[in-house]
Amino acid sequence: TKALRNAADPDRVVMWADLEMPRCSVDPEGCYVSMLRGTKALRDEHGCTHVCFPCCTAHQWFDKLSEDVPELETIHMVNKTIEKCESDGRKPLGLLATTLTVKMELWGKEMVIPTETTQARIQEAVESVGTGKTGVLADGTKAVEVLAAAARELEAAGAQAIVLGCTDIGTYCPRDACGVPLVDAMDSLSVAIAECVA
Structure with a gap:
């Protein structure tokens, strides 16, 4: 330390x-x-x-x-990110985050969240990255591909902007993954x- x-x-x-x-x-x-x-x-x-x-x-x-x-x-960080999105008039917001964060409703109850199946894939993607990790899921899919697909799913579900609510997701999710803004909580x-x- x-x-x-x-x-x-x-x-x-x-x-x-x-x-x-x-x-x-x-x-x-x-x-x-x-x-x-x-x-x-x-x-x-x-x-x-x-x-x-x-x-x-x-x-x-x-x-x-x-x-x-x-x-x-x-x-x-959570409050600062929400304030930024609200000041930009972006609603509803989508959320890409760890499963625990989604379940805790840390970002509020009004977020557009992934389906259960997609959320499980997002969690796998998060766990596949970081120090000493390859960024590849057990089935061979790259974490960046999983996160990009999840962002497109949230856009299709009506999200006007998508919060990247996890440090690892903010690092690995391509910023051009979909047609709505991706808001990295780390930037806020x-x-x-x-x-x-x-």
């Missing part, structure tokens, strides 16, 4: 990384323990005043995190961080 200061902006941004942190969709409790440890380190060792996490699924614990570490203000978070430290 390391906390690194951004060399380009050393007095404003500290990045904490736990390479052993479990996937939120696989080990939720273990994920929160890691988040809490990192948040306290940012507060106690680096004097941070705000905290954010580049993982949509992890946002299920933001209320609890605010209670456990009330001194730090959280920058909520990046803008919010920039505004916070400006």
Whole structure:
């Protein structure tokens, strides 16, 4: 586990990384323990005043995190992304995310979501990418193809824009997958961080 200061902006941004942190969709409790440890380190060792996490699924614990570490203000990636889409007048929104995130209704109840079969494929795609992974599902299909097809399905179901509600999905889903805008939650978070430290 390391906390690194951004060399380009050393007095404003500290990045904490736990390479052993479990996937939120696989080990939720273990994920929160890691988040809490990192948040306290940012507060106690680096004097941070705000905290954010580049993982949509992890946002299920933001209320609890605010209670456990009330001194730090959280920058909520989900809320920032929804605000951006609403300001653009895009409704209804589609959602590509992990199965856990979809089931938690973290993004609200009004989202256009994939069919159960497609959602299972999306989860397989997410689990096929990342460090040491090939980005290929068990049946040989590439994750990018699965995610692009899922985006087209949401467009056909009426979505006027599609939220890429998972860090891995934002990385692997082609931006030209369909005819409606794809809104990467990580982009919204990046803008919010920039505004916070400006």
